[in-house]
Amino acid sequence: MQPYWGHHFYLPNQQHPLAQAVNESLEQARESVSFLVGCDAFEVVFTGSGTEANNLAILGIAQDQSPGHILVAAIEHDSVISAVESLVKRGWQVESIPCDQFGRVDADSVAQRLRDETVLVCVQLANPVMGTVQPIRQIADVCHKRGVRLHCDATQAFGKIAVDAVTLGVDTMAMSGHKFYGPRGSGALYLRGGLELSPIAYGEMREMGLRPGPENVPAWVGMGVAASLVSRCIDEVEASFCELRERFVNGLHSSLEGVVFLCPEDVLALPNTLCVQLPAVASKVQELARQLVVRSAETDAPPDEMNRVLTAAGRSPGQIARTLQISLGWTTSREQIDRAVDMLADACDSANL
Amino acid sequence: MQPYWGHHFYLPNQQHPLAQAVNESLEQARESVSFLVGCDAFEVVFTGSGTEANNLAILGIAQDQSPGHILVAAIEHDSVISAVESLVKRGWQVESIPCDQFGRVDADSVAQRLRDETVLVCVQLANPVMGTVQPIRQIADVCHKRGVRLHCDATQAFGKIAVDAVTLGVDTMAMSGHKFYGPRGSGALYLRGGLELSPIAYGEMREMGLRPGPENVPAWVGMGVAASLVSRCIDEVEASFCELRERFVNGLHSSLEGVVFLCPEDVLALPNTLCVQLPAVASKVQELARQLVVRSAETDAPPDEMNRVLTAAGRSPGQIARTLQISLGWTTSREQIDRAVDMLADACDSANL
Numbered sequence: 001m002q003p004y005w006g007h008h009f010y011l012p013n014q015q016h017p018l019a020q021a022v023n024e025s026l027e028q029a030r031e032s033v034s035f036l037v038g039c040d041a042f043e044v045v046f047t048g049s050g051t052e053a054n055n056l057a058i059l060g061i062a063q064d065q066s067p068g069h070i071l072v073a074a075i076e077h078d079s080v081i082s083a084v085e086s087l088v089k090r091g092w093q094v095e096s097i098p099c100d101q102f103g104r105v106d107a108d109s110v111a112q113r114l115r116d117e118t119v120l121v122c123v124q125l126a127n128p129v130m131g132t133v134q135p136i137r138q139i140a141d142v143c144h145k146r147g148v149r150l151h152c153d154a155t156q157a158f159g160k161i162a163v164d165a166v167t168l169g170v171d172t173m174a175m176s177g178h179k180f181y182g183p184r185g186s187g188a189l190y191l192r193g194g195l196e197l198s199p200i201a202y203g204e205m206r207e208m209g210l211r212p213g214p215e216n217v218p219a220w221v222g223m224g225v226a227a228s229l230v231s232r233c234i235d236e237v238e239a240s241f242c243e244l245r246e247r248f249v250n251g252l253h254s255s256l257e258g259v260v261f262l263c264p265e266d267v268l269a270l271p272n273t274l275c276v277q278l279p280a281v282a283s284k285v286q287e288l289a290r291q292l293v294v295r296s297a298e299t300d301a302p303p304d305e306m307n308r309v310l311t312a313a314g315r316s317p318g319q320i321a322r323t324l325q326i327s328l329g330w331t332t333s334r335e336q337i338d339r340a341v342d343m344l345a346d347a348c349d350s351a352n353l
Numbered sequence: 354m355q356p357y358w359g360h361h362f363y364l365p366n367q368q369h370p371l372a373q374a375v376n377e378s379l380e381q382a383r384e385s386v387s388f389l390v391g392c393d394a395f396e397v398v399f400t401g402s403g404t405e406a407n408n409l410a411i412l413g414i415a416q417d418q419s420p421g422h423i424l425v426a427a428i429e430h431d432s433v434i435s436a437v438e439s440l441v442k443r444g445w446q447v448e449s450i451p452c453d454q455f456g457r458v459d460a461d462s463v464a465q466r467l468r469d470e471t472v473l474v475c476v477q478l479a480n481p482v483m484g485t486v487q488p489i490r491q492i493a494d495v496c497h498k499r500g501v502r503l504h505c506d507a508t509q510a511f512g513k514i515a516v517d518a519v520t521l522g523v524d525t526m527a528m529s530g531h532k533f534y535g536p537r538g539s540g541a542l543y544l545r546g547g548l549e550l551s552p553i554a555y556g557e558m559r560e561m562g563l564r565p566g567p568e569n570v571p572a573w574v575g576m577g578v579a580a581s582l583v584s585r586c587i588d589e590v591e592a593s594f595c596e597l598r599e600r601f602v603n604g605l606h607s608s609l610e611g612v613v614f615l616c617p618e619d620v621l622a623l624p625n626t627l628c629v630q631l632p633a634v635a636s637k638v639q640e641l642a643r644q645l646v647v648r649s650a651e652t653d654a655p656p657d658e659m660n661r662v663l664t665a666a667g668r669s670p671g672q673i674a675r676t677l678q679i680s681l682g683w684t685t686s687r688e689q690i691d692r693a694v695d696m697l698a699d700a701c702d703s704a705n706l
Contacts, residue, residue, distance in 0.1 A: 079556030203432025
C-alpha cells in the first residue's frame with residue numbers, strides 16, 4: 001500500500017501519465033479480488049467496508065422501486081438487519097427467517113415465506129458467532145425459481161473457507177478486507193453481471209456508477225494483495241484450522257466436564273469459529289483468563305449480536321451467560337491452543353470456587 | 354498510521370487492554386481535527402471522505418422529515434448537488450442559487466430565496482475551480498434569522514486558508530483528509546453541538562450513532578496528524594501561497610498578452626487556486642506543457658465540474674475552452690513558478706502557430 005500514499009497519489013482517471021499506472025494497480029487489485037470470489041473483475045464493486053457493501057446491496061435495490069417484501073435471516077449481521085429494517089418506514093414489509101438450534105437456515109423455510117411481492121432475501125454465508133455455514137446454493141435455487149434476488153453477506157467466510165460466488169448462485173455478496181488480513185477501510189460487493197443496482201450516495205460516481213468519491217487506492221490495493229494471499233493458501237489454512245479445532249475440542253473435553261460445543265461436527269461450520277458453553281459464567285471466565293481475546297455476550301440491553309444470534313438458536317439467557325466465542329487465526333499455533341485450553345479450564349475452576 | 358495497520362489493530366471498543374490505547378489515539382485525532390476546525394471534539398464525526406460527509410449532512414437532515422425546500426449554490430461540488438437532487442424524487446423542492454462573474458454567492462440572493470418550507474441551504478466555503486471564497490458568515494446570519502440550517506462544504510479550503518467553524522457560523526461543515534495531505538479514505542463532518550442528524554447507512558453504529566461499521570483508525574489517525582500540521586503552519590502556508598501567486602500572476606502577464614485571471618485581487622479567493630484565461634486553447638496548451646499538472650474543462654457532454662462552474666459564472670463556451678486551472682501546493686517553489694510561467698508562455702505560442 002505504501003507507494004499509493006505517496007508517489008502514486010494520483011487518481012486512476014486523472015489527466016497525468018502516472019495516473020495510468022495507478023489505474024492499472026487498481027484493476028490488478030480488482031482482478032485479485034474477483035479471483036478470490038470466483039467471478040469476473042467487472043462484477044466487483046469496491047467499497048469502504050463490508051457494512052457499506054451490505055447497505056449498498058439492500059438499500060440500492062429498494063432505492064428505485066415501490067415498496068415490496070424482504071426476507072432476512074434472524075441471525076444476520078447488524079448491518080444487514082438494520083439496513084433492511086430502515087426500509088419499514090418507507091413502506092416495505094420485512095419478515096424474519098428463523099434458524100434451528102445450530103444456527104442453520106433451511107431452504108424450505110425460505111420457500112414457504114416467499115410471496116409475489118418478495119424482492120430480496122438476505123442470508124449470510126457463515127455466522128460470526130456460531131460459525132454455521134448456510135446452505136446458500138439451495139436457498140439461491142429457491143429464490144431464483146420465484147425470480148427473487150438473494151443477497152449473501154459473506155464477510156465472515158473469506159480467509160476461513162473457499163468461497164465461489166458462481167457455485168453458490170448468489171446475486172450479490174458482501175466482503176470485508178480486514179476480515180481476511182486486508183486493511184481497514186476496504187470492502188467490496190459482488191454484483192452478478194447484468195443485475196441492476198442504484199447507488200445510495202451521490203457525487204462524482206466511480207465503481208461502475210455505484211459509489212461516489214475518489215477511489216481509496218491504497219486500501220483497495222492492500223485488499224487485492226490480501227485476496228491473492230487467501231486464494232493461494234486457503235486450502236492449507238482450512239486444513240490447519242480443522243486440525244487446531246479438533247485439538248481444542250478434544251483438549252477442552254478432557255480438561256473440563258460439562259462443556260458443550262454449539263456446532264457439533266456434523267454441522268457445516270467455519271473451522272476457525274468455536275462457540276462453547278462452559279460450566280461457569282463466561283464473563284467471569286473471560287475476566288480470569290485475561291490473556292485470551294475471546295467474546296462473551298454483553299448482558300446489558302439492547303442485546304448484542306452474540307445475544308441475538310444465540311437467542312435465535314433457542315438458547316436460554318442462562319445458557320448464553322455461560323457461552324464463550326473463540327476464533328482461531330492464521331498464526332494460531334498448537335502451543336497456543338494447548339495454553340488456551342489450560343487457561344480456560346483453570347478459569348472455569350476458579351470461577352466456580 | 355503504520356502501527357494501526359499492525360500491532361494496534363484492535364477496535365476502540367473491543368474487550369482488550371490494548372483497545373484502550375487505540376481508543377485514545379482515535380480521540381487524540383478527533384481533538385486535532387476539532388482544533389483545526391475551531392470546534393469541540395464531540396462535534397467531529399469521522400467519515401470515509403468529504404463526499405460521504407456531504408451526503409451525510411444533506412441526506413441525513415432529509416431522512417426523517419417530510420419533504421421541504423432546499424437551496425443549493427450553482428457552483429457546489431458534485432457530491433453536494435447530486436445528493437440534493439436525489440431528494441427531488443422523494444418530493445423535495447430544490448432551487449439553485451446563482452453566483453456572479455467571480456463565482457461569488459451573495460447573502461441577499463440567498464435571503465430572497467428563503468421560504469417557510471426551506472430546511473437547508475448549501476454553500477461551499479471555497480470553490481475548487483475558481484478559488485472564490487464565499488461570504489459564509491453573512492449567509493449563515495441570513496439562514497439563522499429564518500431558522501434554516503446551513504451546510505458548508507469546506508473540503509477545498511483546509512490546508513490553504515485558516516478556517517473557523519464558529520466564526521463562520523455554519524451548522525454542518527464537510528472536510529476531506531486527502532485535501533490537506535492526510536490519507537485517502539479519511540473525512541469528517543462538523544456537526545454543531547445540539548443539532549440533530551440521522552444516519553444514512555446502518556449497522557453497528559459508531560461516531561455518535563451517525564456512521565456504521567468499524568472505525569477506520571489508521572486513516573483517521575493519519576488525518577489527525579495532517580490536521581495538527583495544518584494548524585501549526587497555516588499562516589506561513591497562506592503567506593507563501595500569496596507570494597507565489599503574485600509571482601505567477603506577474604510572470605504570466607509579462608510573458609503573455611491577453612491573459613485574464615478570473616478572480617482579480619479584490620475578490621476573496623484561495624491563494625493557491627488560479628483560474629486563468631489564455632490566448633490559446635487550454636487543452637492544447639495542456640498537451641504541449643505535459644510536465645505541468647493542470648486542469649482544463651472536458652468538452653464532452655455531460656459538462657464536468659469546471660465547465661459547470663465557469664458557465665455558472667457567465668463564461669462562454671469559447672472562453673471556457675481557453676481557461677486553465679492551476680493549483681499551488683505546500684512544496685511548490687519560486688523556481689517551479691518561474692518554470693511554469695515559461696512553459697505556459699511557450700505552449701501558448703506553439704498552440705497558436
